[in-house]
Amino acid sequence: MGADVVASIVSAVEGALAGSRCEVAPGSPGHYALTVVWAGFSGRSRLEQQRAVLSAIAPLMKGAAAPLHAVDRLTTRVA
Amino acid sequence: MDSALKDHFDKLIASHDVVLFMKGNRQFPQCGFSSKVVKMLNSIVPKYETVNVLADGSVREGIKEYSNWPTIPQLYVKGQFVGGCDIVTEMFEAGELQAMLGAPASAPITLELKVTPAAADALARFMSEADPGELIRVEVDDAFEHALSLGPREPGDLEVTAGSLKLLVKPQHAARLNGTSIDYVSNASGAGFRIDNPNAPAKVMALSATELQKWIAEGRDVLVIDVRPEAERLVSSLPFALPLEGAGGEALASASKDKAIVFHCHHGIRSRRAAEQVLERGFKKLFNLEGGIDAWSRTVDPKVPTY
Known part of the structure; x- marks a missing residue:
């Protein structure tokens, strides 16, 4: 279950933000820490960078039962 | 979203420079992320507005939609949405949050403490026990609990002169201590320092049965609310208290936010919880009758039955 969720987070983020790299570290059940590196973050504020990731994983x-x-x-970083 | 709620958020954010939507309040943050943001803000600005989203489900869901942001806490500065815990933390670590809040690290720090003559005498006695090189340190924590102690100067300490005394303050406490007055009071129950910090948010204050009796005897303008259910009120009650589930609740609904209001129950536990909830509505002078009606029977009026 946990591994499936990690895989679906990664594919949601990398699918929405073309060319990005997403690393996911599981915490307590249902909780995850994300690091996303993407060239497309360049020139965007921290708020806009996080919004881009959050909208990708919103579903x-x-x-x-999410x-x-x-x-x-x-954590977001410009590639 | 509901337009009344949107108006409410618009006004709140327009009328305060810093607004934090959080779980709990400044004294008792009820989630680790909210607590972390409170600590960062505390180290930069003495006063800011908080909204406890746990107090109202429509606010909790509404602010997420309003900001288009899925989580709590949420910080607004000067009308602009800044972000959640992660963004605030990154900005704090980069010094950007301090700059945004108008507190660049190089700014001169204003810090004034008032020490009454009685407190100055008491502190001088305190100092007579000090080892060479020790000074009096004034501290404040994130819940606005204060402490006075003797100790050596540490790197970065600010030194404040109050009368003939020198006091040490940690730089991260300076903003929150500015304007604080230190008094020394003695009464029947003993003597001690009383620290009054104008930056501290309102909290529920403890009131003893004997103090309440004095207030009633003086005819002070105070509303006393009994939070117990009818079954208990029938067994024993205070003649001047109004039931929360009746006249007391009505009086509370129309009371000004500056009205002195005392809550009581059997032993003081339920009434404190009730008072903490009412505090969220912005009331400034709320008291809990410590020990409840039981303490009143035992220390003030034995004719009120115990049960």
Whole structure:
């Protein structure tokens, strides 16, 4: 289950932000820490960078039984 | 989203330079992320507005939609959405948050402490026990609990002169201590320092049965609310208290936010919880009758039955 969620987070982020690299570290059940490196972050504020990632994973966070319950830490970096 | 709620957020954010939507309040953050942001803000600005999203489900969900941001806490500065815990942390570590809040590291720090003559005498006695090189240190923590202690100067310490005394303050405490007055009071229950910090947010204050009796005897303008259910009120009650589930609740709904309001129950536990909830609504002078009606029976009026 946990490994599936990690894979679906990675594919959601890397699918939405073409050419990005996403690393996911699982925490307590349902909690994950994400690091995303993407050239497309260049020139965007921290807020815009995080919004881009959050909107990519929003479908995984929807509903009471969402596989991704919470993002413990989100780090974005320009590639 | 609901337009009344949107208006509410618009006004809140327009009327305060810094607004933090969080879980809990400054004294008792109820989540690690909220607590972390509170600590960072505390080290930069003495006063800021917080909204406890746990107090109202529509605010909790509404602010997520309003900001288009999925998590709490959320920080607004000068009308602009800044971000959540991760962004605030990165900005704090880079010094950007300090600059945004108008507190560049090089700015001169204003710090004034007031020491009453009684406190100066007491502190002088305190100093007579000091080892050479020791000074009095004034500290404040994130819950606005204060401490006075003796100790050596540490790197970065600020030195404040109050009368003939020198006091040490850690630089990260300076903003939150500015304007604080230190008094020394003695009464029947003993003597001690009383520290009044104008930056501290309102909190529920403890009131003893004997103090409440004095207030009632003086005819002070105070609303006393009994939070117990009817079954308990029928067993024993205070003649001047109004029930929360009746006249007391109505009086509370129309009371000004500066009204002195005392909450009581059987032993003081339920009433403190009730008072903490009412505090979230912006009331400034809330008291809990410590020990409840039981303490009143035992220390003030034995004719009020215990149960």
